[in-house]
Amino acid sequence: MRIDVVSLFPEFVAQMAGFGVVGRAVERGLVDIHGWNPRDHAEGTYRRVDDRPFGGGPGMVMLIDPLRDALHAARAADPRPVRTIYLSPQGVPLTQARAAALAAEERLLLLCGRYEGIDERLVAAEVDEELSIGDYVLSGGELAAAVVIDAVARLRPGVLNDGESALQDSFGDGLLDCPHYTRPPRHALGDVPEVLMSGHHGDIAAWRRLQSLARTQVRRPDLLAAASLTDDEHRALADPGDFPSPIPGA
Ligand code: ADE
Numbered sequence: 354m355r356i357d358v359v360s361l362f363p364e365f366v367a368q369m370a371g372f373g374v375v376g377r378a379v380e381r382g383l384v385d386i387h388g389w390n391p392r393d394h395a396e397g398t399y400r401r402v403d404d405r406p407f408g409g410g411p412g413m414v415m416l417i418d419p420l421r422d423a424l425h426a427a428r429a430a431d432p433r434p435v436r437t438i439y440l441s442p443q444g445v446p447l448t449q450a451r452a453a454a455l456a457a458e459e460r461l462l463l464l465c466g467r468y469e470g471i472d473e474r475l476v477a478a479e480v481d482e483e484l485s486i487g488d489y490v491l492s493g494g495e496l497a498a499a500v501v502i503d504a505v506a507r508l509r510p511g512v513l514n515d516g517e518s519a520l521q522d523s524f525g526d527g528l529l530d531c532p533h534y535t536r537p538p539r540h541a542l543g544d545v546p547e548v549l550m551s552g553h554h555g556d557i558a559a560w561r562r563l564q565s566l567a568r569t570q571v572r573r574p575d576l577l578a579a580a581s582l583t584d585d586e587h588r589a590l591a592d593p594g595d596f597p598s599p600i601p602g603a
Contacts, residue, residue, distance in 0.1 A: 354509055355385040357427040358498050360465040363388025369499045378512040394422035403468050412469035424479050427462055435460035437481045440494030444483035449524035456508035463501060465494030527580045529573060531564035566590055
Protein backbone atom coordinates (compact mmCIF):
# COMPACT_ATOMS: atom_id res chain seq x y z
CA MET A 354 0.00 0.00 0.00
CA ARG A 355 1.14 3.51 -0.77
CA ILE A 356 0.10 6.51 1.33
CA ASP A 357 0.86 10.07 0.16
CA VAL A 358 0.44 12.98 2.53
CA VAL A 359 0.08 16.60 1.46
CA SER A 360 1.18 18.76 4.37
CA LEU A 361 3.09 21.92 5.22
CA PHE A 362 5.09 19.70 7.60
CA PRO A 363 6.08 16.62 5.60
CA GLU A 364 8.98 15.96 8.03
CA PHE A 365 6.36 15.18 10.67
CA VAL A 366 4.98 12.44 8.46
CA ALA A 367 8.46 11.06 7.73
CA GLN A 368 9.19 10.96 11.47
CA MET A 369 6.08 9.08 12.45
CA ALA A 370 6.66 6.60 9.65
CA GLY A 371 9.94 5.62 11.31
CA PHE A 372 8.61 4.22 14.59
CA GLY A 373 6.83 1.20 15.97
CA VAL A 374 4.32 -0.79 13.99
CA VAL A 375 4.15 1.74 11.14
CA GLY A 376 7.96 1.89 11.02
CA ARG A 377 8.09 -1.88 10.77
CA ALA A 378 5.46 -1.88 8.00
CA VAL A 379 7.59 0.60 6.05
CA GLU A 380 10.76 -1.42 6.68
CA ARG A 381 9.07 -4.59 5.44
CA GLY A 382 7.97 -2.77 2.29
CA LEU A 383 4.30 -3.29 3.17
CA VAL A 384 3.47 0.41 3.37
CA ASP A 385 5.15 3.23 1.45
CA ILE A 386 4.70 6.74 2.82
CA HIS A 387 5.53 9.92 0.87
CA GLY A 388 5.16 13.56 1.91
CA TRP A 389 4.37 16.46 -0.40
CA ASN A 390 4.74 20.09 0.62
CA PRO A 391 2.29 22.54 -0.99
CA ARG A 392 4.90 25.25 -0.40
CA ASP A 393 7.02 23.59 -3.10
CA HIS A 394 4.15 24.41 -5.47
CA ALA A 395 3.60 27.99 -4.28
CA GLU A 396 4.66 31.04 -6.26
CA GLY A 397 6.52 34.26 -5.56
CA THR A 398 9.37 35.14 -3.27
CA TYR A 399 7.29 34.32 -0.19
CA ARG A 400 5.81 31.10 -1.55
CA ARG A 401 2.46 31.99 -0.07
CA VAL A 402 0.13 29.12 0.75
CA ASP A 403 -2.67 31.04 2.53
CA ASP A 404 -4.68 34.25 2.39
CA ARG A 405 -7.36 36.11 4.30
CA PRO A 406 -10.91 34.73 4.25
CA PHE A 407 -13.57 36.39 2.10
CA GLY A 408 -16.31 37.69 4.36
CA GLY A 409 -13.81 38.59 7.07
CA GLY A 410 -13.08 36.87 10.34
CA PRO A 411 -9.97 35.64 12.07
CA GLY A 412 -7.30 33.37 10.67
CA MET A 413 -6.19 32.45 7.20
CA VAL A 414 -7.45 30.05 4.56
CA MET A 415 -5.22 27.79 2.48
CA LEU A 416 -5.03 28.74 -1.20
CA ILE A 417 -6.37 26.43 -3.89
CA ASP A 418 -3.45 26.28 -6.30
CA PRO A 419 -0.47 25.14 -4.17
CA LEU A 420 -2.63 22.39 -2.66
CA ARG A 421 -4.05 21.38 -6.01
CA ASP A 422 -0.63 21.17 -7.63
CA ALA A 423 0.72 19.14 -4.68
CA LEU A 424 -2.25 16.73 -4.88
CA HIS A 425 -1.78 16.34 -8.63
CA ALA A 426 1.95 15.72 -8.26
CA ALA A 427 1.27 13.08 -5.59
CA ARG A 428 -1.37 11.36 -7.75
CA ALA A 429 0.94 11.33 -10.77
CA ALA A 430 3.70 9.60 -8.80
CA ASP A 431 1.92 6.21 -9.07
CA PRO A 432 -0.49 4.95 -11.74
CA ARG A 433 -2.86 3.15 -9.34
CA PRO A 434 -6.21 4.81 -8.51
CA VAL A 435 -6.10 6.76 -5.25
CA ARG A 436 -8.65 7.79 -2.65
CA THR A 437 -8.22 11.39 -1.49
CA ILE A 438 -9.07 12.09 2.15
CA TYR A 439 -9.17 15.50 3.82
CA LEU A 440 -8.61 15.42 7.58
CA SER A 441 -10.84 17.93 9.32
CA PRO A 442 -13.09 18.26 12.36
CA GLN A 443 -16.02 18.60 9.90
CA GLY A 444 -15.37 15.09 8.59
CA VAL A 445 -17.22 11.85 9.23
CA PRO A 446 -15.81 10.27 12.44
CA LEU A 447 -13.09 7.66 11.85
CA THR A 448 -14.12 4.20 13.10
CA GLN A 449 -12.43 0.81 13.12
CA ALA A 450 -14.80 -0.24 10.31
CA ARG A 451 -13.73 2.75 8.22
CA ALA A 452 -10.05 2.00 8.94
CA ALA A 453 -10.61 -1.60 7.78
CA ALA A 454 -12.24 -0.39 4.55
CA LEU A 455 -9.36 2.02 3.90
CA ALA A 456 -6.84 -0.77 4.57
CA ALA A 457 -8.31 -2.57 1.55
CA GLU A 458 -7.25 0.30 -0.76
CA GLU A 459 -3.95 0.15 -2.60
CA ARG A 460 -3.39 3.91 -2.36
CA LEU A 461 -4.48 6.74 -0.07
CA LEU A 462 -3.82 10.45 -0.43
CA LEU A 463 -4.20 12.33 2.84
CA LEU A 464 -4.67 16.09 2.76
CA CYS A 465 -3.72 18.04 5.88
CA GLY A 466 -4.98 21.56 6.46
CA ARG A 467 -3.59 24.27 8.70
CA TYR A 468 -4.94 27.67 9.76
CA GLU A 469 -8.72 28.07 9.60
CA GLY A 470 -8.98 25.50 6.83
CA ILE A 471 -8.87 25.04 3.09
CA ASP A 472 -10.71 26.89 0.32
CA GLU A 473 -13.93 24.88 -0.01
CA ARG A 474 -13.69 24.79 -3.81
CA LEU A 475 -10.53 22.68 -3.54
CA VAL A 476 -12.30 20.29 -1.16
CA ALA A 477 -15.31 20.02 -3.50
CA ALA A 478 -13.17 19.39 -6.58
CA GLU A 479 -10.40 17.14 -5.26
CA VAL A 480 -11.53 15.31 -2.11
CA ASP A 481 -13.38 11.97 -2.04
CA GLU A 482 -13.96 11.85 1.68
CA GLU A 483 -13.57 14.08 4.76
CA LEU A 484 -12.56 12.33 7.98
CA SER A 485 -12.42 13.52 11.60
CA ILE A 486 -10.54 11.70 14.36
CA GLY A 487 -12.75 13.13 17.11
CA ASP A 488 -14.83 16.02 18.37
CA TYR A 489 -11.98 18.37 19.18
CA VAL A 490 -9.95 20.81 17.13
CA LEU A 491 -6.28 20.20 16.33
CA SER A 492 -3.97 22.87 14.94
CA GLY A 493 -3.60 20.92 11.73
CA GLY A 494 -4.42 17.66 10.02
CA GLU A 495 -0.99 16.06 10.53
CA LEU A 496 -1.75 14.34 13.83
CA ALA A 497 -5.02 13.11 12.36
CA ALA A 498 -3.19 11.80 9.27
CA ALA A 499 -0.76 9.99 11.59
CA VAL A 500 -3.74 8.40 13.36
CA VAL A 501 -5.24 7.26 10.06
CA ILE A 502 -1.89 5.87 8.86
CA ASP A 503 -1.39 3.92 12.09
CA ALA A 504 -4.95 2.57 12.24
CA VAL A 505 -4.80 1.50 8.57
CA ALA A 506 -1.22 0.19 8.35
CA ARG A 507 -1.66 -2.24 11.26
CA LEU A 508 -4.56 -3.88 9.42
CA ARG A 509 -2.50 -4.65 6.29
CA PRO A 510 -1.54 -8.32 5.98
CA GLY A 511 1.91 -9.08 7.38
CA VAL A 512 2.22 -5.91 9.46
CA LEU A 513 1.28 -7.31 12.88
CA ASN A 514 3.33 -10.28 13.99
CA ASP A 515 0.48 -12.11 15.66
CA GLY A 516 -2.20 -12.36 12.98
CA GLU A 517 -4.84 -12.60 15.70
CA SER A 518 -4.12 -9.49 17.63
CA ALA A 519 -5.87 -7.01 15.34
CA LEU A 520 -9.10 -8.99 15.71
CA GLN A 521 -8.81 -9.12 19.48
CA ASP A 522 -8.22 -5.37 19.85
CA SER A 523 -10.87 -3.04 21.11
CA PHE A 524 -13.49 -2.50 18.36
CA GLY A 525 -12.35 -5.55 16.36
CA ASP A 526 -15.65 -7.08 17.48
CA GLY A 527 -17.39 -3.79 18.25
CA LEU A 528 -16.53 -3.97 21.97
CA LEU A 529 -13.79 -2.54 24.17
CA ASP A 530 -10.85 -4.82 24.89
CA CYS A 531 -10.66 -6.89 28.10
CA PRO A 532 -7.96 -6.20 30.75
CA HIS A 533 -4.54 -7.82 30.27
CA TYR A 534 -2.04 -9.11 32.85
CA THR A 535 1.51 -10.47 32.86
CA ARG A 536 4.01 -11.64 35.47
CA PRO A 537 4.24 -11.58 38.42
CA PRO A 538 0.94 -13.28 39.33
CA ARG A 539 1.02 -11.74 42.83
CA HIS A 540 2.02 -8.14 43.36
CA ALA A 541 1.51 -5.39 45.91
CA LEU A 542 -0.84 -3.79 43.36
CA GLY A 543 -3.01 -6.90 43.22
CA ASP A 544 -3.30 -10.48 42.02
CA VAL A 545 -3.92 -11.71 38.49
CA PRO A 546 -7.45 -13.17 38.18
CA GLU A 547 -7.21 -16.94 38.86
CA VAL A 548 -9.08 -17.94 35.73
CA LEU A 549 -6.30 -16.54 33.51
CA MET A 550 -3.84 -18.96 35.12
CA SER A 551 -6.23 -21.94 35.04
CA GLY A 552 -5.23 -23.13 31.58
CA HIS A 553 -8.96 -23.59 30.70
CA HIS A 554 -9.24 -21.95 27.32
CA GLY A 555 -13.03 -21.97 27.35
CA ASP A 556 -13.23 -20.34 30.80
CA ILE A 557 -10.60 -17.79 29.83
CA ALA A 558 -12.43 -16.86 26.62
CA ALA A 559 -15.71 -16.55 28.55
CA TRP A 560 -14.09 -14.36 31.24
CA ARG A 561 -12.52 -12.10 28.62
CA ARG A 562 -15.79 -11.76 26.75
CA LEU A 563 -17.65 -10.79 29.94
CA GLN A 564 -14.93 -8.31 30.88
CA SER A 565 -15.21 -6.74 27.43
CA LEU A 566 -18.96 -6.53 27.73
CA ALA A 567 -18.80 -5.05 31.25
CA ARG A 568 -16.24 -2.43 30.28
CA THR A 569 -18.20 -1.53 27.21
CA GLN A 570 -21.39 -1.21 29.24
CA VAL A 571 -19.73 1.12 31.74
CA ARG A 572 -17.59 3.21 29.42
CA ARG A 573 -19.27 3.07 26.01
CA PRO A 574 -22.94 2.11 26.30
CA ASP A 575 -23.38 3.45 22.74
CA LEU A 576 -21.17 0.64 21.44
CA LEU A 577 -22.95 -1.99 23.49
CA ALA A 578 -26.28 -0.97 21.96
CA ALA A 579 -24.86 -1.88 18.53
CA ALA A 580 -23.30 -5.23 19.60
CA SER A 581 -25.07 -8.58 19.40
CA LEU A 582 -25.29 -10.35 22.76
CA THR A 583 -26.65 -13.75 23.73
CA ASP A 584 -29.47 -13.99 26.28
CA ASP A 585 -26.95 -15.27 28.85
CA GLU A 586 -24.73 -12.27 28.25
CA HIS A 587 -27.67 -9.89 28.66
CA ARG A 588 -28.50 -11.63 31.95
CA ALA A 589 -24.90 -11.50 33.15
CA LEU A 590 -24.69 -7.78 32.38
CA ALA A 591 -27.93 -7.11 34.25
CA ASP A 592 -26.41 -8.74 37.36
CA PRO A 593 -23.18 -6.94 38.27
CA GLY A 594 -22.47 -9.68 40.83
CA ASP A 595 -21.13 -11.68 37.89
CA PHE A 596 -18.34 -9.13 37.43
CA PRO A 597 -15.87 -9.12 40.29
CA SER A 598 -14.01 -6.68 38.09
CA PRO A 599 -11.40 -3.99 38.70
CA ILE A 600 -13.01 -1.57 36.23
CA PRO A 601 -12.12 2.02 37.16
CA GLY A 602 -15.28 4.08 37.32
CA ALA A 603 -17.52 1.02 37.43
N1 ADE B 1 -7.84 18.75 11.87
C1 ADE B 1 -8.07 19.53 12.95
N2 ADE B 1 -8.82 18.90 13.86
C2 ADE B 1 -9.07 17.65 13.35
C3 ADE B 1 -9.81 16.52 13.81
N3 ADE B 1 -10.44 16.52 14.98
N4 ADE B 1 -9.85 15.44 13.00
C4 ADE B 1 -9.24 15.44 11.81
N5 ADE B 1 -8.55 16.47 11.33
C5 ADE B 1 -8.47 17.57 12.08
